[in-house]
Amino acid sequence: MRAVSAVPEERPLTLVTLPPSRTQRRLALGVVLASLIAFSIVAGPLSTFQLPRIxxxxxxxxxxxxxxxxxxxxxxxxxxxxxxxxxxxxxxxxxxxxxxxxxxxxxxxxxxxxxxxxxxxxxxxxxxxxxxxxxxxxxxxxxxxxxxxxxxxxxxxxxxxxxxxxxxxxxxxxxxxxxxxxxxxxxxxxxxxxxxxxxxxxxxxxxxxxxxxxxxxxxxxxxxxxxxxxxxxxxxxxxxxxxxxxxxxxxxxxxxxxxxxxxxxxxxxxxxxxxxxxxxxxxxxxxxxxxxxxxxxREREARLLTGDTVSASIAHEIKQPLTAIAASAKAGLNWLDRVDPDPNVDRARDALRRVEAAGQSADAVIENIRAHFKVGARTHASLDIDDVIQGALAAVRDRLRIHRVAVRADLHGLLPRITGERIQLQQVLVNLMTNAIDAMAMTNGERVLFISSEVRDSGYVMVSVEDTGNGIATDAVDRIFNPMFTTKPDGMGMGLSICRSIIEAHHGRLWVTPNHGRGAMFHFTVPIASGSAC
Structure with missing residues (x-):
């Protein structure tokens, strides 16, 4: 390491205060040596040489x-x-x-x-x-x-x-x-x-x-x-x-x-x-x-972009529970407004419970976003990945019903427990499922959402989400996880970017692979909790 002389903060950076670098010292020494060599030549062979007057x-x-x-x-x-x-x-x-x-x-x-x-x-x-x-x-x-x-x-x-x-x-x-x-x-x-x-x-x-x-x-x-x-x-x-x-x-x-x-x-x-x-x-x-x-x-532009990114991520994550709240509230009102036959109070009660659950989910998302920007605020716990998947399926149940999407879950049932944050991992699954549902909503064929979980040999649990939509264009595969990039007409381009950052914060990996039939296949891995066994 090269020693650098510090200049007091109250002193301006001028040539009077800046210390010379090692390169400058060597250059100065070189100039002096070259001058001495030229001096020895002039003082020796050329000392008696007389030039004509110019x-x-x-x-x-x-x-x-x-x-x-x-x-x-x-x-x-x-x-x-x-x-x-x-x-x-x-x-x-x-x-x-x-x-x-x-x-x-x-x-x-x-x-x-x-x-x-x-x-x-x-x-x-x-x-x-x-x-x-x-x-x-x-x-x-x-x-x-x-x-x-x-x-x-x-x-x-x-x-x-x-x-x-x-x-x-x-x-x-x-x-x-x-x-x-x-x-x-x-x-x-x-x-x-x-x-x-x-x-x-x-x-x-x-x-x-x-x-x-x-x-x-x-x-x-x-x-x-x-x-x-x-x-x-x-x-x-x-x-x-x-x-x-x-x-x-x-x-x-x-x-x-x-x-x-x-x-x-x-x-x-x-x-x-x-x-x-x-x-x-x-x-x-x-x-x-x-x-x-x-x-x-560049820092100012980055701050502006970060502000846009944060606001877009907040809007993206809050939009889902707010949509669920609005849909459940509308369903409850419809059941209560029925005149013939009589209002279905039980179904209205179920809709209100979904409103309450969606509200709690929105509150959890907000707290999770706040914790995301606080150092040391994240707390990981031992989780059953299948329970997380079931919770995510419950969150998108209404959207599955509206778009007539069937679910085929291939859950292991005896998977080792993982370490992570339930709300964040559930956010990832809800994002992936919502994207799959939206992709299949634009097709006229069979609409099936495949979800599976398995153990990887490298000490990870892998979750896969597959759909039967139109798939992802080849030129979009490399950019699909970039912030602000979206293939949806009304998308914000933040969902997959947030999902990848969450999975990487869990020391896992999120990627997409081409489907042999049609649609897209997303996979993510989460490390197995230490001491956990099948």
């Missing part, structure tokens, strides 16, 4: 970095608006600062827009703007690492989301503008990094060493703090940052060398790493949200 490379590189960093900053600002986290604002400001700093670096780069650069830049302006970018990005990341685990009063902010974000954007822009003005204005007084428009001085190596250590400090703080998905990929980005600085200072201390070009490529990789992860995680979260919405809709 004027279009610098503006293309600068534009790509600006676009990547600003898009990353926008996505992180949206994350901070969701989480109201100062730490997320800090890392968003890091990418905003790094992206904006590339703009003056690009404008002042010698030979891109002007031989000496724009904005009145001097020889050292471009190099020092690059140094400030290399220093500022890890500085913001360090601030993020220190803020991310702060107490909620210090680590979160209140008030208008838009105003807070705009203030941080304005602050980052102001820092970039002030730094650019100061660097250009003090160009003549800055320590020399560039010897000319191509080569760098030895001082750049000492400064680069300090910047690499600065990146290592940021990586260390992220490592020892609570690690999240964002922390993991920020560490990878800082590793690429450190490699970029090392290649620029120690391997290719000259512009447009192979190492300098490779350093720019590492800079591009560093800018696109977190952006790619953000896009991937946002897409993943969106996919999960979409699946959750679809699952919620």
């Amino acid at each position: 004027d279009a490379f610098v503006p293309c590189y600068g534009t790509a970095i600006v676009v990547n960093d600003l898009i990353t900053a926008v996505l992180l600002l949206n994350q901070s608006a969701i989480s109201r986290s100062r730490a997320t604002l800090a890392v968003a400001s890091a990418y905003l600062f790094a992206g904006l700093m590339v703009i003056p670096w690009l404008l002042t780069f010698p030979g891109v827009f002007a031989p000496g650069g724009l904005l009145g830049a001097g020889l050292q302006s471009t190099a020092w703007l690059s140094v400030l970018r290399y220093f500022g990005f890890p500085a913001f990341i360090i601030g993020y690492a220190l803020l991310k685990d702060a107490d909620p009063p210090r680590g979160s902010w209140e008030g208008s989301v838009g105003a807070t974000i705009l203030s941080h954007v304005a602050m980052s822009t102001a820092i970039v503008c002030i730094a650019t003005v100061l660097v250009i204005a003090s160009d003549a007084y800055l320590p020399a990094i560039a010897i000319d428009r191509v080569h760098f001085s030895t001082f750049w190596r000492y400064l680069a060493s300090c910047l690499i250590v600065w990146c290592a400090v940021a990586i260390t703080l992220l490592w020892f703090r609570r690690l999240s998905v964002l922390d993991l990929w920020l560490m990878v980005a800082l590793c690429a940052y450190a490699i970029e600085i090392y290649l620029s200072a120690f391997v290719g201390p000259a512009r447009f060398s192979a190492a300098w070009i490779a350093a720019r490529i590492f800079g591009f990789v560093s800018s696109i790493l977190v952006l790619s992860v953000l896009l991937h995680e946002i897409t993943t979260l969106y996919t999960q949200l979409l699946r959750a919405v679809l699952a919620h809709r």
